[in-house]
Amino acid sequence: MTYKNVIYLVLLVAFFSCKSQMIKEETPIKAKNVILLIGDGTGLSQVSSAFYFKKTSPNYARFKYIGLINTSSSREDITDSSAGGTAFASGVKTYNGAVGVADDSTEVKNIVEIASLQHIKTGLVSTSSIQHATPASFYAHVTNRGLYEDIAADMVGSDIDFFAGGGTKFFNKRKDGKNLLEALKMKGFGIDTMALGDFAEIKQQSKMAYLLAEEHMDPMAKGRGDFLPKATELGIQFLTKDVANSDFFIMIEGSQVDWGGHDNNADYLISELIDFDDAIGKALDFAEKDGNTLVIVTADHETGGFTLSSTVKKTEDGESYSDYNEITGTFSTNGHSATLIPVFAYGPGAEAFSGVYENTEIFHKILEATNWDKRN
Template sequence: MNKFFFLPLLVLFLFSGCVNKKSYKSNTKVPKNVILLISDGTGLSQISAAYYYKNSEVNYSRFEHIGLITTHSSKEYIPDSAASGTAFSTGEKTYNGGIGILEDSTTVENIIEMASKKGVKAGIVATSSITHATPASFYAHVVDRDYEQKIALQLSNSEIDYFAGGGKKFFKNRLDNNNLYEVLKSNGFGIDTLGLTTFDVIKSHKKQGFLLSDDGMPKMIEGRGDFLSKATLLGIDFLHQNNTPFFLMSEGSQIDWAGHDNDTDYLISELIDFDETIGRVLDFAEQDGETLVIVTSDHETGGFTLAGENYTTKDGNIYSSYTTLDPKFSTGGHSATLIPVFAYGPGAELFFGIYDNTDIFHKIIKLTAWNKK
């Protein structure tokens, strides 16, 4: 076991020595703002890959408060993004596929619905369609994650103030022939379908939405560029105008898709993009001083492992190299492994230890009291 465990820890230690760590010092332990960064389908091996394949500072090293979560759904050992997203957004377990509902299909209030009553602005960013399971868990209530047209309608009428992602087709080419762009506009949204703009262009809008591809956004290896970090930073600027408190969920959605595809290059490029976004968000949080940043994942995908390359000796025996990595997958689906949680900012120390994915919600609520009438 030592051979698999000790080396990554050693490298992690070496890398962390190069990073300028800033301990959080504040006289308040109550965060004004919360940013939840979700890397869909990311376990410890995916994160570890950043330490071997990223050519610059790994931003995960900037966290000092780290925990682990169990991720099972109400019925299954292995969760999907809907059940796990619902655990984060509501603190409740549901079945795989259920969004914003309990196991008996009863609607349950989510964190954005609670926070908006307290004047907290809310945003969501994803590299999938904005109606995909993880982002949908923060505004929708449906018995099946595949009802993306219904989810799009719920987004249009939700408390969300800012969103950016893909999914145009669920708003325009609909079975009910409704044009949801009109619904969004009537609810105060400025809508852009061509590309991200600047804060100056959107600041006068009551709400702002970016729908930038028909379904999911392009892959990093197909030229998505810095959409995730840019859309996240623009969301912070927009939501935090006039120092308004905000909640922002931003998701690196396609680490999961790469895991399903068992595609290492795809996975690592998406993971590095997510790590860059962590860096930009931590830069903001360090300056701001009132923002709690939580980085976690809904589940692991692919049974990914940083195995050594196999080689055959002259006598025909097969060994695994300890000097050359050849990452491998054990499944095309999700797995049940514990998932790391990283936290920074006021209240970050609450995220130490081993707990359940529903506790992410309960810890945020304990700190912010957004559920109090």
């Protein structure tokens, strides 16, 4: 072998060695855990209200990667929560009113079912009943979101490990006379219908359910307190308590931002949005310490056509003018709107949530970030 050939061979080996090292270094880290926070009815103006009305810095400001989603359902330009929730949970567009089924009413597998096959722990938290459209989309399969007793039965058959919210009556005051709370106990659930406990009180349980209202939780203005951020923190603690099996998925819903929008009640909406932002803070605090957790914050749709307007006032002469130093929340509808919805992401795979895309991509991007659908 000539001297030139030796030099060529050495350079060739070095090149492919460097290229192999570069490829290895550029392989993205997969997330072990996912926290999906859904502020029901929360559009950009709702998010913006935290920057004007929250007394502390909003947790929304802690995100680097931000995108936008189109929320239209399979048959309507404007979605409802069940079609929106199903898009997130299963990655398919469906009709308004559908929970966990496709447009042709066939069942579609949700992310909880996919993750559970990989022994990933799963949880749900909501300020509505746990059978309401958004949380139901992550464990139930019904053709109409109003079938609350059927949805409750699907919870018993699901692999959920932790849940907190309202909806006791759909388990124990049913038309069929069944007491599904007993069925939950048979599946290993500890059940508390009084208040959120401390982690030390529940860490020996294999599964845990908090059902703290007959139907929906009270609004913040009527004394709900710190349920949502506390349940977020407690759910994470519970799902990560087994060191050998601590990977998890949890969905946390701030349900009543939506209801403030439907009521065209700015005070109601803003108080719920600030509470939701506090829950975001708990999720981010954990993710920053953990390093393996993907946090996604978004909404199923916007409600109320909410706008942060200048306050209209009158001069001494009775003429109207806009005071640009004072903000008033105003509305254009009592229903949902078709506006694009922001997506905020933090952690491994967060960069993929930038851009503009369909709401169904949230599901696919989560699976890409975790490989939960491709593990052996």
